[in-house]
Amino acid sequence: MAYDTNFTGQKFKVVGTRPLRPDGLDKVTGRARYGADVSAPGQLVGRVLRSPHAHAKIVKIDTSKAEKLPGVKAVITSADLPDLTNGDAGMYDILVNCMARGKALYDGHAVAAVAAVDAATARKALKLINVEYKVLPHVTDVDEAVKPGAPVLHSKMFTDGVEPKPTKASNVAKRTEFGHGDVEQGFKEADVIVERSFKTEQTHQGYIEPHACLANLGSDGQGEMWVCTQGHFVYRNTCATLLGLDAAKLRVTASEIGGGFGGKTHVWAEPLALALSRKANRPVKLVMTRDEVFKASGPTSSTSIDVKIGATKDGRITAATATLRYQGGPFLGMWAELGAMTSYACYDLKNVKTVGYEVVVNRPKVAAYRAPSAPMAAFAVESVVDELAHKIGMDAVAFRIKNAAKEGTKSSYGPTYGPIGIGPTLEAAKNHPHMKAPLKKNQGRGMACGFWFNFGGQTSTSLNVTPDGSVNVSVGTIDVGGSRASMALIAAEELGVPYENVRCVVADTSSLGHNDMSDGSRVTFSSGMNTVIAARNAKKVLIQRAAKMWDIPEDAVTWEDGHAKPAGANAGNFPPLSLKEIAAAAANTGGPIAGHNEFVADGAGVSFATHICDVELDPETGATKIIRYTVIQDAGKAIHPSYVEGQYQGGAAQGIGWALNEEYVYGKDGRLQNAGYLDYRIPVCSDLPMIDTVILEIPNPNHPYGVRGVGETSIVPPLAAIANAVSNAAGVRMTHIPMSPPRILKALDDQAKAKAKAA
Amino acid sequence: MAGVHVSTTVNGDPAEFVCDPDEPLLDVLRNRLGLTGAKEGCGTGDCGACSVTVDGELVCSCLVLGAEVEGRKIETIEGMADGDKLHPLQRKFIEHAALQCGICTPGFLIAARALLKKNANPTEEEIRFGLAGNLCRCTGYDKIVRAVQDAAREMRGA
Amino acid sequence: MRYEAPSSTKAAVTLLTKEKGKSAILAGGTDLLVRLKGGFVEPDLIVDIKRIPAMREIKKTASGFQVGAAVSGNELGASVVKKAWPGVVEAANLIGSKQVQGRCTMVGNLCNASPAADSVPALVAAGAHAVIVGPKKKRTVPVEKIATGPGRTSLAKGEIVESLLLPKRPARAGDAYLRFIPRSEMDIAVVSAGVSLVLDAKGVVKEARVALGAVAPTVLLVAPAAKAIIGSKLDDAALDKLAAACSAACSPIDDKRGTIEFRTKVAGVLAKRAAKIAYQRAGGK
Structure with missing residues (x-):
């Protein structure tokens, strides 16, 4: 990885401009192909039978009637998916989640699947499968699940991370702890302490495209899959493991992806589609319905969090603790752990301790959702930080600035920070006109900060110069929001060619080495850095070829503005050779010109944001309206600013939905009551104002252009910023997300009753 | 289930198909006419991803039966551009x-x-x-x- | 399963009467297709009434307006009905999205028999009647007699609501409908209120009808609420009595959309606000 990290104040030619995205035309004309848009000759329709019970023993499954129905070509149950996970507990959980084994663990858990000649026949076949259940007691609430006497999901789950290890099974899968210093001593030094408990309900990523795949697997162990995914290599590896295939023999092509936000990082029904295809010996297309997406993909955790923070009168935090309980559905997750790590990442704290408990419940397996676990922790912590500032009589921004982490701060989760953006985003917030704008009656303003790690990961990229001098970049990371444009910008920047001469494609799993998923805000960081390196490797080849054409040593040639030039007067007097000219001669100078790189992209830059929000409250109904919203975030370096803004705005909008209306509602029977867009209320266009953005660029020293990830951090502050705004407007602290109108009205009523009682 | 024969116009071109009596227009467009520009995000009229017009009226094609569009004029995203000229x-x-x-x-x-x-x-x-x-x-x-x-x-x- | 699109009401009634299995009437389809998709209904016969000319008409008659069963929200919104009954038309235009407005009908909304149907409280407040055709004699009933519970109606086999009748408006009359939804659009009413008023020359409420949605198994006509404001100029005391009467009439449930407590309280708030709009529309000051 030879590249210059001395980038500060770098001047770019095309990076930072806003060209048209290469996939734009296909997407505005309807010809972009998503998961469900591709068909194969002889294709069957796959459908999944799901448990109607939250928790039930599967006594017997009789598929004989379904198998006899004309047009049915394959029926599978867990018996068709033997356990090949070889002791890998995480992989085994994925297998169990794909198809219930002996026990259904949530409403919507797959129990059988069919492939038939058409959808109507498949639907009919599902009705002919007879499943005998023995219904078991269930638990869906995270606090209920940890109480003594709660129904226990797994008789062999003994809490990890507790010494001595418990001998009694429980729904607490694991305990983790982070922090440093002495919090007890810290609280003794505090003049004011605020302690509160919070709850957040479960939300879904809400991508508009349901999971869809076209699977084609033969009995010879070779297959292909077209699928909407955030990580086709990971899907390949997982499916190959679960089905006992050689990974190299399963070629996975990623479709255009209609949103993922973390929800398409796991396999759900894809292994079932492959198993059906293998059994029927025909291609199988399996598309989830919207209610299946809600019931049986991977929403985020519901949580319960206790926070305690102490500070001196002059505004210095002396100690901070948090206890976080996150449910992961029926399986061990790392969700409370991530919450415990991120809780206090914004602050420079002497004494801090966070404890996370991973809880299992009868809900779908939790998956990542944009900065997974951080928004809930930020909601709890930033609410208390706000309250503490009020109590001390300090401005909420000034209090945060005083306690903000900076370069050299030992973070609450361990590492010591390099150059970071929390201070600058807070200063920008302080000076933003939004902060000073007047508010009307029943309006409140709130602000909050957020943090996300960002991620690097395994990446493999190829850059090929074509004979006509145009350039192909093949990446293995899915384009979820315009990254092909960013890669083309980076290649153009490095090679000195016009953006229009570069085409970036997402290659299939047979064309590149393994790539991790498009998650952790890693694509522009890691595939971007890899594109830089691949281009620099290609430049080396271009220089070699020019040297050959001029018959001078390689080190006598340099690359400038898309041309090979003699390195100096001594090198000889040759007119510059363009990339196009060198490419045209390639056949005679050594063949195709390319640059490749594969690596683990270390050094992802941590990212911070500060959001400001104004909300108007109707005190008679508890209705709220977001009337102004500003996102300030450090991008490191914005490669394509329009799509950076888009990430800021999109994350804020998802956070607004989460804060105000989105939630999974379970009935007493443990069944999901609102598995559709009608009652799972994501924001509509008329719910939102324009979302203003401020892009700060505090370069990441570990990336040649200074790039940090930008995709996730924007969802971290909204819950807290809006809770602070609503609390300020209502005059009562809101501690339960979403702050739906019934919850706000109840808080107002309770407060009025308390006041009346006191008077 | 008896198929329904329907003659209609899609993006100005005559189109004929046979569909199930309860088959949404969205499925007809996508699976029978090969027009996959309209998307199924929900199938219940809540997301608008399947929007088309029928006789100029904006509708969710998931909430219209294929059988209903006999003699109607349907316009989809595939017909929005005028040749190589985008709208x-x-x-x-x-x-x-x-x-x-x-x-x-x-x-x-x-x-x-x-x-x-x-x-x-x-x-x-x-x-x-x-x-x-x-x-x-x-x-x-x-x-x-x-x-x-x-x-x-x-x-x-x- | 069969699909039929008859061209006359008589033919539709014959199809429905003769069908031995289950049948479904398709008007706008914005409820029916959702139920078909979810597998909640599997009719043997679907009768599309949109090709029946009489059902597509809005007629101004001597006694008011007649709105055909297949008139869409958009068609209603662009019609003469809006000036006379703005509350009714606004209520109908709140159903679903712009996409749904191109299809949905008031009669469909009524016959779907949801207590949260947007147009129904406004229709009940308006004193609208439904014209029912069937194998027997044509009959006309107040709209509040159609739904008998969630998803259940008083219609007999073979019967279709052919049209709705809205009475002619006297001078100094106004109506309004308000609903509470958590978002700004696209939701089902958590609670709703329709109010129709007629004032005397001095601006005193002479006649009133108040209806509530989503607070009971069917839309409620709340006579005590009307009584609370008749004889008043909608002063604060009268409005408070109205709100209290509305809240007292509620017998809602806790569900995914709202709580008993919330619905009971907000029913009164909405009735007050709707009454104020109706009063203003009637020329009250």
């Missing part, structure tokens, strides 16, 4: 980065065109309520609204 809305969506994943984009474009046909100079609020039947999970709608405003301006010749 101003299509152009402005690309220019304003009004799409990220793009799955909602066909529905938004069809709905926005219907909106501007009724109201050539909508306010921001009218645009927002006019497009409230189309869900977008990526953009926060900001750039979509701006693209529609800009396209409306251009179409009015302002």
Whole structure:
């Protein structure tokens, strides 16, 4: 990885401009192909039978009637998916989640699947499968699940991370702890302490495209899959493991992806589609319905969090603790752990301790959702930080600035920070006109900060110069929001060619080495850095070829503005050779010109944001309206600013939905009551104002252009910023997300009753 | 189940198909006519990704039966551009980065065109309520609204 | 399963009467297709009434307006009905999205028999009647007699609501409908209120009808609420009595959309606000 990290104040030619995205035309004309848009000759329709019970023993499954129905070509149950996970507990959980084994663990858990000649026949076949259940007691609430006497999901789950290890099974899968210093001593030094408990309900990523795949697997162990995914290599590896295939023999092509936000990082029904295809010996297309997406993909955790923070009168935090309980559905997750790590990442704290408990419940397996676990922790912590500032009589921004982490701060989760953006985003917030704008009656303003790690990961990229001098970049990371444009910008920047001469494609799993998923805000960081390196490797080849054409040593040639030039007067007097000219001669100078790189992209830059929000409250109904919203975030370096803004705005909008209306509602029977867009209320266009953005660029020293990830951090502050705004407007602290109108009205009523009682 | 034979017009071209009596127009377009530009985000009329027009009226094609469109004129995203000339809305969506994943984009474009046909100079609020039947999970709608405003301006010749 | 699109009401009634299995009437389809998709209904016969000319008409008659069963929200919104009954038309235009407005009908909304149907409280407040055709004699009933519970109606086999009748408006009359939804659009009413008023020359409420949605198994006509404001100029005391009467009439449930407590309280708030709008529309000051 030879590249210059001395980038500060770098001047770019095309990076930072806003060209048209290469996939734009296909997407505005309807010809972009998503998961469900591709068909194969002889294709069957796959459908999944799901448990109607939250928790039930599967006594017997009789598929004989379904198998006899004309047009049915394959029926599978867990018996068709033997356990090949070889002791890998995480992989085994994925297998169990794909198809219930002996026990259904949530409403919507797959129990059988069919492939038939058409959808109507498949639907009919599902009705002919007879499943005998023995219904078991269930638990869906995270606090209920940890109480003594709660129904226990797994008789062999003994809490990890507790010494001595418990001998009694429980729904607490694991305990983790982070922090440093002495919090007890810290609280003794505090003049004011605020302690509160919070709850957040479960939300879904809400991508508009349901999971869809076209699977084609033969009995010879070779297959292909077209699928909407955030990580086709990971899907390949997982499916190959679960089905006992050689990974190299399963070629996975990623479709255009209609949103993922973390929800398409796991396999759900894809292994079932492959198993059906293998059994029927025909291609199988399996598309989830919207209610299946809600019931049986991977929403985020519901949580319960206790926070305690102490500070001196002059505004210095002396100690901070948090206890976080996150449910992961029926399986061990790392969700409370991530919450415990991120809780206090914004602050420079002497004494801090966070404890996370991973809880299992009868809900779908939790998956990542944009900065997974951080928004809930930020909601709890930033609410208390706000309250503490009020109590001390300090401005909420000034209090945060005083306690903000900076370069050299030992973070609450361990590492010591390099150059970071929390201070600058807070200063920008302080000076933003939004902060000073007047508010009307029943309006409140709130602000909050957020943090996300960002991620690097395994990446493999190829850059090929074509004979006509145009350039192909093949990446293995899915384009979820315009990254092909960013890669083309980076290649153009490095090679000195016009953006229009570069085409970036997402290659299939047979064309590149393994790539991790498009998650952790890693694509522009890691595939971007890899594109830089691949281009620099290609430049080396271009220089070699020019040297050959001029018959001078390689080190006598340099690359400038898309041309090979003699390195100096001594090198000889040759007119510059363009990339196009060198490419045209390639056949005679050594063949195709390319640059490749594969690596683990270390050094992802941590990212911070500060959001400001104004909300108007109707005190008679508890209705709220977001009337102004500003996102300030450090991008490191914005490669394509329009799509950076888009990430800021999109994350804020998802956070607004989460804060105000989105939630999974379970009935007493443990069944999901609102598995559709009608009652799972994501924001509509008329719910939102324009979302203003401020892009700060505090370069990441570990990336040649200074790039940090930008995709996730924007969802971290909204819950807290809006809770602070609503609390300020209502005059009562809101501690339960979403702050739906019934919850706000109840808080107002309770407060009025308390006041009346006191008077 | 007896198939229903239907003759109709799609994007100006005559089209015939046989569909099930309870088959949504969306499934007909996607599975029988090969027009996959309209997307199924929900199948229950809540997301607008399957928006098309039937006799000029904006509808969710998941809430229309294929059997109903006998003799009607259907327009889909595939017919929005005039040959190689994009509709101003299509152009402005690309220019304003009004799409990220793009799955909602066909529905938004069809709905926005219907909106501007009724109201050539909508306010921001009218645009927002006019497009409230189309869900977008990526953009926060900001750039979509701006693209529609800009396209409306251009179409009015302002 | 069969699909039929008859061209006369008589033919539709014959199809429905003769069908031995289950049948479904398709008007706008915005409820029916959702239920078909979810597998909640599997009719043997679907009768599309949109090709029946009489059902597509809005007629101004000597006694008021007649709105055909297949008139869409958009068609209603662009019609003469809006000036006379703005509350009714606004209520109908709140159903679903712009896409749904191109399809949905008031009669469909009524016959779907949801207590949260947007147009129904406004229709009940308006004193609207439904014209029912069937194998027997044509009959006309107040709209509040159609739904008998969630998803259940008083219609007999073979019967279709052919049209709705809205009475002619006297001078100094106004109506309004308000609903509470958590978002700004696209939701089902958590609670709703329709109010129709007629004032005397001095601005005193002479006649009133108040209806509530989503607070009971069917839309409620709340006579005590009307009584609370008749004889008043909608002063604060009268409005408070109205709100209290509305809240007292509620017998809602806790569900995914709202709580008993919330619905009971907000029913009164909405009735007050709707009454004020109706009063203003009637020329009251």
